Amino acid sequence: MSWSELPTTALLTAAPLLLGLGALLSYRQPQPVAAWRLARATTLSGLLISAALLVLGLLSGPGLTGGWWQSGPLHLIMLLLANFIGFVVVRYSTHYLQGEPRQQRFAALVQAVFAAVSIAVLSDHLLVFLAAWLGISMAMHQLLMFYPDRPRAALAAHKKFLFARAAELCALTAFALLYLHHGTGQISTIVAAYTADSAALTVSEQFAACLLAMAALIKCAQLPLHGWLIQVVESPTPVSATLHGGVINLGGYLLLLFSPLLLQSVPAQALILLVAGVSSVLAALVMMTRISVKVRLAWSTSAQMGLMLVEIALGLVELALLHLLAHSCYKAYAFLSSGEAVQQDLLRRQAPARSPSAVRWLGALAISALIVAGFGVVAQSGFESTAFDALSPWVLLTLALTVLLAERGSRVTTGSLLAFTALAVVLTSVYLALKSVLGVVFPGPAHVTPIWADLWMSTLFVALFLGYYLQRHCLHRPWVQTLNVYLYAGFYLDEWVTRTTLQIWPHKLPRRARPKQLHPISEEGLL
Known part of the structure; x- marks a missing residue:
């Protein structure tokens, strides 16, 4: 490892190291308040470090090296995700587990899980x-029990x-x-x-x-x-x-x-x-x-x-x-x-499903197919990536938009066909934009989807749509x-x-x- 790699390697090591030390020290705290305070500090530090590493990695491109760690876009994105989820869970658990016994042990195990996750996504x-994968499983087993x-x-x-x-x-x-x-x-x-x-x-x-x-x-x-x-x-x-x-x-x-x-x-x-x-x-x-x-x-x-x-x-x-x-x-x-499930259930009861007519289903399918076909042509002509060549994702998107357009209208969600069509266009645009951005950040290997795989998954997506229709209507x-x-x-x-x-x-x-x-x-x- 060269001297130029030392700063990046130190930052990459700091994220799992802080969580590991936090797990050890939280377990040894005499009071739950101190254990949770320490857990919040370590998870917040890990979140800030991983965010800084991702920004540094995106700015430096392939020039970022991390010694014995991997520091590509995939690894840095996963590191940020793990530390973000860990920070949120610790913040929530601080109040959720008040009055429960063994809170120090819980705080230690949560930090240990995300420390092992950080090692797994960075290891080379x-x-x-x-x-690290074994450590994650063992710590999760203790949390499940x-x-x-x-x-x-x-x-x-x-x-x-x-x-x-x-x-x-x-x-x-x-x-x-x-x-x-x-x-x-x-x-x-x-x-x-x-x-x-x-x-x-x-x-x-x-x-x-x-x-x-x-x-x-x-x-x-x-x-x-x-x-x-x-x-x-x-x-x-x-x-x-x-x-x-x-x-x-x-x-x-x-x-x-x-x-x-x-x-x-x-x-x-x-x-x-x-x-x-x-x-x-x-x-x-x-x-x-x-x-x-x-x-x-x-x-x-x-x-x-x-x-x-x-x-x-x-x-x-x-x-x-x-x-x-x-x-x-x-x-x-x-x-x-999930504690808001009662309120969500009441809203669902106030919005009973109306069974759309055959004409509405066919109209929704036609509009969805036109929207998806239009965006598909744009994707094929505007991007060189083979990520847009597969048929089955477009089939799934078409069926999802069909359900959205056909089942519009209830006591809670009401709107015209034009409004829901605009929403479908926005959703498809967001899907295309996010997929394109991640295609640049994390370009996959050149691959042509086999026709048998495309047909198989398209058939399964149609079966899912039919099963949904049967259960709903x-x-x-x-x-x-x-x-x-x-x-x-x-x-x-x-x-x-x-x-x-x-x-x-x-x-x-x-x-x-x-x-x-x-x-x-x-x-x-x-x-």
Whole structure:
């Protein structure tokens, strides 16, 4: 490491180091107030340092070097995101956990999680990355068990513990294969080899790509290994915000990091498109059947993670990064504001869905298709990137705008067709602008989306639209009600996985502190 790299390396090291020291000192504080004060100071410092690093990196371009850390746009953006979510969660937890025991331990664990996340997104060595990933999982396990007497929380933590070890074993095997093939554990060197060379992959490289895809699918809670993500809502709300807003995105980050390898492996792409594509559609439809706001958000996370992995497999890495950033901020906010669910439910009840006529649906589809086609022509002619060549994202955008235009009008949201058309144009413009900006900041490898992948995902998006229509406007039909029952149960996939998991690796669950008891009905109660 040269002398010119020392300042940047010191700043990059300071972010995880401050959080790690803050975790140690917060745990040893005699009073919760002092622990939270220290946690707020360390997370704010990490946020300011990561923001300064991102600005410095964007201004200096490829000239910014960080010694043993990676300091590219992807890594600095992820570092800023992690520290921002950590700062918000700590600020919220300071008041949320007032009066709870073991607050110092909670503050220490939250800082430890984001310290490990910072190391993972900056590390330039396979073993350091894997060790940080393991540290994140272990700290999250303790947070999920913050209320150890809750059976559902213990079951979720047990399943997550086992699935996380399986994901780490896949990653370890993939890293070993890559190390043996390239003769180095430096991530930047390995990724650069696939960026510069498009030669056919060997069998070991194909196997490594598939193992990385498996690790990401497991980490992102894709069906059928999704149940733990739904059940961890038993943990405190800040833990859910930490998990859904930050930690679960690391599966997507893993694939973004190794996207040059992944996009040269057809089997790995097919695996992700099959599993994550089906998971995103089913999880989105199951979410619509749930009433509990936190459970709905958990199903939404599984669906969003599946869609993000699909975007990476299609070669749309800049869109996947945009998706990751937007989902992290939105989902952290949604969990931390979940206490407003009653008010939101009242507003929803005041705005009953009106079933649009066939003419309205066809008109909305025609207008949406024209808007998207117009922007598609602009994107194709104005940008040289292949990121706009894939068809399926435009299909999804068209269907989303169709729903927006067709279902306009209720007690809460009213407006003319012209106003909603203008809104659709604005949303499409914002989508195109943000995707273009991230395409410049984080240009992905040159990749042409295979026609079979485009057709597969377009078919799934149409199926999602049809499922949405059935649930919203055809629930009075008996066969749709039967389908809705299976959707509400998640097709019983988690029950099967839970039963199988406990048979392979039994775990004694705690008993309820105050179990419900059935009392015989007295004669007076019958009168």
